[in-house]
Amino acid sequence: DGGITQSPKYLFRKEGQNVTLSCEQNLNHDAMYWYRQDPGQGLRLIYYSQIVNDFQKGDIAEGYSVSREKKESFPLTVTSAQKNPTAFYLCASSPRRTGGSYSNQPQHFGDGTRLSIL
């Protein structure tokens, strides 16, 4: 089955520790995204990537880093600089419409990673 796989489902971080969240998709989608969701709030964009070896900051990129070495994979590292990392992290992907537009394609989500501070 095609889909987006996020791992782990639950993750605990100690103070001063970097952690990496995995996101893999086999949908052959060009674009991938990372969001953060806090309780009672909407999703906020952390980073996105439209093509391999290229990515852009979203609205709340500080304290996070990403890489896009393969089309299928878009891991997110939550660094020690992120002072309030406890949240639900969602990875998404979307195809690119013929003609190059991404803006009218819906996103498909993985089932998320819950990150908590120890």
Next chain:
Amino acid sequence: RKEVEQDPGPFNVPEGATVAFNCTYSNSASQSFFWYRQDCRKEPKLLMSVYSSGNEDGRFTAQLNRASQYISLLIRDSKLSDSATYLCVVIHSASKIIFGSGTRLSIRP
């Protein structure tokens, strides 16, 4: 003013009722609109795209009003399984994807 606003609810309606909620957006140049459904502690799942001409999928109807800058979702003959949070998404560009905070819907027997 938030770029995308939704009434947080909760909307508590009896099974079989018709319920509708709106989502307003501030950027008139927004290009694409979607409704997602999110169950408690789960990922959002695409419910339907929203077109100016309106679109229907079974008991669900979505509308876009560009003049007044809002989208709407209508659910007819509501089922217990419709209980969820409904998120609207407004896309201006690849880097400007705004999710609403969601409207909670609870269907009671």
